[in-house]
Every structure is written in structure tokens, then in C-alpha cells.
């Protein structure tokens with residue numbers, strides 16, 4: 001989508017259903033939420049009765065919905081009384097509920113309208129929202145999902161979460177993927193690759209993000225998000241995290257032997273964060289590989305925190321006490337990111353790539369990134385921009401005071417040995433430049 005279209009996200013109802021159908025057919029297990037918002041008819045009639053143009057009220061409803069949508073989300077007016085919202089790539093059901101709650105809260109706020117007498121008035125809508133989330137493919141089609149959610153929306157005020165039957169049944173290729181992954185985990189066939197992070201202040205590279213990689217038997221590369229989703233479903237996420245963590249620390253200790261003291265960031269998923277053995281797993285891994293705790297960063301998303309706040313808070317405190325760094329990932333893509341900044345202590349904020357992608361050409365994105373960098377610094381955090389794909393973006397980020405940049409322009413994620421070679425070559429080149437500069 002072009003930057004100037006991004007804020008709108010409005011489709012015709014048929015277009016939204018087509019998009020939902022595509023998402024449900026997604027072989028990798030697309031995660032989408034569908035919300036049906038029923039605007040209270042009695043209040044709408046009241047609005048009309050008071051001589052207020054329906055357009056004013058619906059225009060304000062659209063504006064409030066748009067202000068909450070992320071770049072890939074879409075909405076449609078099915079009628080003057082009903083709105084459909086499709087949230088694409090939403091990792092979990094609690095996030096769908098949170099999105100619905102936030103929307104409900106916005107729509108309940110009074111809508112200022114001029115009345116026929118010319119004096120100002122306010123309309124109070126009493127919407128109800130039906131919500132369903134699926135991690136397809138679930139043998140579910142768009143119209144049956146819509147019917148289930150519409151029924152939930154009609155069943156009273158507030159929010160009704162509709163649990164979809166069969167949402168966890170998977171298509172045959174999904175079952176095959178799962179089976180293959182279980183065997184690959186058993187056979188130690190997964191790999192961890194490392195994506196360099198460039199320090200924008202001195203041009204050095206001393207950190208990387210660890211990303212899971214798996215080449216299937218047919219030679220294709222599996223989608224890392226699908227790997228994580230399957231592991232979460234099959235309760236294999238803790239073994240996967242243990243693997244990523246130990247592989248990363250083992251590599252770090254090997255690189256130290258080459259004179260490369262690298263820091264590495266490992267992603268933690270929601271289920272891992274709720275596992276009470278996580279802090280022990282981290283401390284044992286650090287001890288096993290003799291890596292100082294402050295060189296390990298753990299990346300968490302809002303989604304991971306939201307699942308079980310109390311348990312997550314305890315785990316984060318213990319990990320922080322070990323001396324590890326904490327990073328809040330995909331910042332700006334969720335629904336209430338500031339809540340977590342207030343509540344937890346992070347040392348790093350990762351600016352989501354959707355804001356970075358057009359930074360060189362979109363003034364709005366540049367302003368967002370500037371304020372995120374300032375926010376990070378105000379909380380004593382480093383700001384890391386992800387998805388940096390070209391030199392213009394890198395320069396723009398440096399000018400905005402962003403601390404670190406990660407993305408294909410710097411390098412894609414590399415196998416451990418290639419990563420070490422890449423770092424050594426950069427270091428050698430920098431030393432040669434320095435030596436040349438020191439020549440009289």
C-alpha cells in the first residue's frame with residue numbers, strides 16, 4: 001500500500017470478505033481477527049431525530065476506527081448500522097479482545113454534533129462488538145466466520161468473543177509440516193542465523209539478532225513465524241527457545257575466541273515467557289557457555305506480555321536481575337504499547353519495520369520514528385530500527401538520532417560462520433582505513 005493510503009484501510013464489504021477468504025486459505029496458518037461492530041440503532045435514530053446528518057456520525061465512527069488500525073488492517077461499512085473490521089497478522093486471541101475493547105472504548109466516547117437549532121450537542125453510541133480470532137487454515141470460510149461473529153455482535157452490548165469450532169484443525173499440508181518439524185527438532189536439523197545490527201554512532205557492528213531457520217527436505221525454507229506457531233501449538237516452544245538460546249551462546253563463546261565480543265538478542269514468544277523455568281534456563285545457559293549476562297538481550301513483544309502479565313512480570317524481573325537486557329520488539333504495532341513501558345524496565349526499543357520502510361520518502365513515518373527515538377531516550381533505552389533496506393533510510397535514521405540499525409541494507413541474517421567472517425572482514429577494513437588515515 002502507498003504511504004498516503006495507509007491511514008484509511010477502508011474497503012467495500014465484498015473486498016473485505018475476499019481478503020478474509022484469502023487469509024483463511026493461507027497455508028502457513030494466517031492469524032486474523034474479525035470484528036463485527038453493531039452500532040446501536042436506537043441511538044442512531046435518536047441522532048437522526050435530532051436532525052443530525054447520519055454522515056457526520058458515521059464519518060466520526062470511521063475516523064475513530066481508522067485511528068486504531070495498523071497498516072495491513074481493513075474495515076468496511078456493511079450497512080449504516082454495521083461495521084466489519086479485519087485485523088491481519090494478529091498473533092493471539094487476547095490481542096483481538098484487547099483491540100475490540102479499545103475500539104469499544106473509542107466508539108463510546110461522545111460524538112460532538114451540531115443540532116438543528118444550531119447549538120452543539122453530543123451523541124452517545126452504545127455499540128456491541130463480536131470478535132473471533134483464528135490461526136487458520138481451519139476449514140473455515142469467510143461467510144461462516146462472518147455469520148458466527150455477527151451473531152455474537154447481536155447478542156448484547158459490550159464485547160462477545162466467539163470461539164470458533166475447528167479453528168485448530170489443520171489442512172493436510174499443515175499436518176505434514178508439523179510432523180516434519182517434530183522430526184527436524186528431534187534430528188537437530190534447525191539452525192540459528194544472525195542478523196547484524198549496525199551502531200549508527202560509530203559504524204561498528206557488535207550485536208546481532210538470532211533468528212530461527214529451517215530448510216525442509218524439499219529444499220524450501222520454512223517461514224520462521226510458522227515454525228514458532230507450530231511449536232507454540234504443540235508445546236514445543238520451550239525446547240525451541242532452549243535451542244536458540246544455547247546455540248546463540250555457544251556461538252558467542254566461539255566468536256570470543258576469534259576476538260569478537262558480540263552481543264546477541266534472542267526472541268521470546270508468549271508461551272516461553274509464561275514458563276516458570278525460563279529464568280533458570282537462561283542462567284544455566286549463560287553459565288554453560290561462560291557468556292556475561294549483559295551480552296544477552298531478550299526480545300519480547302506486547303503480545304508476549306499480554307498473555308499473562310503477572311507471570312511475565314516475574315520472569316522479566318528475574319531475567320533482569322541476572323543482568324540480561326530486555327528489548328520491546330515490534331514497537332508501535334500493538335494496541336497499548338505505552339502501558340508496558342510504564343510497567344516494565346526495558347533497555348531497548350525496536351521500532352517496527354512498517355514505520356522504517358518509507359522513512360526516506362514519507363514525512364509522517366519520519367515524524368513517528370523521531371518521536372519513537374525520543375520516547376526510547378526519555379526512558380533511558382536504546383532505539384533500534386528494523387527493516388532498513390536502503391542507504392537513504394540508514395542516513396535518515398542516523399539524522400534522527402536512532403542508535404542501531406538492522407536490515408537487509410546492512411545484511412540479511414547469516415549462518416554463524418558467515419556472520420563471524422562478515423564481522424572480521426568489516427573489522428579488518430575499518431583497521432585498514434584507520435591506518436591509511438594515520439599515514440602522513
Ligand code: C2E
Nearest residue numbers: 211212224225228244267268269387388389406407408409
Ligand atoms: P522479528 O523478531 O520482527 O524479526 C525480524 C524479521 O525481519 C526477521 O524475519 C528478519 O529476517 C526480517 N528482516 C530483517 N531485515 C529485514 C529488512 O530489511 N526488510 C524486511 N522486510 N524484513 C527484514 P524472520 O526471520 O522471517 O522472522 C520472523 C519472526 O519470527 C521474527 O520477527 C520473530 O517474531 C519470529 N522468530 C524468528 N526466530 C525466532 C526464535 O528463535 N524464537 C522465537 N520465539 N521467535 C522467532
Ligand code: CA
Nearest residue numbers: 209267299329
Ligand atoms: Ca525480534
Ligand code: CA
Nearest residue numbers: 329330350386
Ligand atoms: Ca521485530
